[in-house]
Amino acid sequence: MIVSKSIGIWLILLSSLICQAQDTIRPKNVVAVLYTRGGKDLPLIVGIGGSEGGNAWVSDRWEKTRNEFLDKGYAFLAIGYFGCEGTPKILDRIAIDDVYNAIAQAKKSPKINRNKIAVIGGSRGADLALLLASYYKDISCVIGMSSSHAVFPGHTQEFTTSCWTFKGKELPFIPVNEEAVPYLMKRDLRGTFEAMLKDTIAEQRSIIKVENINGAVLLLSATKDEMIPAVEMGNKMMQRFKDNNFKHPYQHAIYEGSHTEPTKHFDKIFDFLETNFLKK
Numbered sequence: 001m002i003v004s005k006s007i008g009i010w011l012i013l014l015s016s017l018i019c020q021a022q023d024t025i026r027p028k029n030v031v032a033v034l035y036t037r038g039g040k041d042l043p044l045i046v047g048i049g050g051s052e053g054g055n056a057w058v059s060d061r062w063e064k065t066r067n068e069f070l071d072k073g074y075a076f077l078a079i080g081y082f083g084c085e086g087t088p089k090i091l092d093r094i095a096i097d098d099v100y101n102a103i104a105q106a107k108k109s110p111k112i113n114r115n116k117i118a119v120i121g122g123s124r125g126a127d128l129a130l131l132l133a134s135y136y137k138d139i140s141c142v143i144g145m146s147s148s149h150a151v152f153p154g155h156t157q158e159f160t161t162s163c164w165t166f167k168g169k170e171l172p173f174i175p176v177n178e179e180a181v182p183y184l185m186k187r188d189l190r191g192t193f194e195a196m197l198k199d200t201i202a203e204q205r206s207i208i209k210v211e212n213i214n215g216a217v218l219l220l221s222a223t224k225d226e227m228i229p230a231v232e233m234g235n236k237m238m239q240r241f242k243d244n245n246f247k248h249p250y251q252h253a254i255y256e257g258s259h260t261e262p263t264k265h266f267d268k269i270f271d272f273l274e275t276n277f278l279k280k
Contacts, residue, residue, distance in 0.1 A: 043277070129142050133213040140216070151164060151208065174197065225261075238252050
């Protein structure tokens, strides 16, 4: 009886793996892979990588987490928007609309619930997730790990262009000022960003309008982030939600640790999604 039961369990596990499907989506300047398991009307999680480039969420590093989403009944769309074949080579003037087109294409799948779209990103991918949701109302949840509250320069040698564009126009960004240069030269990224943020006029012009997001927002930041002042940036977004009487749930989870610390707390992310995304 025990042997028979064990065989049955293994058959169920094997069946779930066989039923997993993945489809490649290739709109202009973007490559995306849609992962699904059996069923229909699946809520969609859109995964976006950061400044490392490539399609981070298809890598071995994220396979376990990606499969956890599938186990919980989500579909998962992994998006690469630079550093992949057929995409821009560097993180510079990335068209937000091109990235959204991958999501729009995935929504056409009969397996996807078009009314349940959440975007999750880390670092620059978190910035992109927030921007996407601020422009497109069908995105109803955002998870930002180590997020910035504003737009910064593209990763060129001159730092004279924006990371992002929308409808063909560069988004305003906070420039590298004279005070930031010494920090940049000694590769002190956090010092660089803190110096740039002293340009408060440019900061206000470059703010991500998170109050326009049409759904719940969870930010995760770390106190010893060596790349950006993530906790301070997250707190500024929390204040923006408060000042604008944001009607959706929003939280800022703060942890001890470095820039990658938020990626270690998917228990918090899954709980937030369960309460503020699936059940809404």
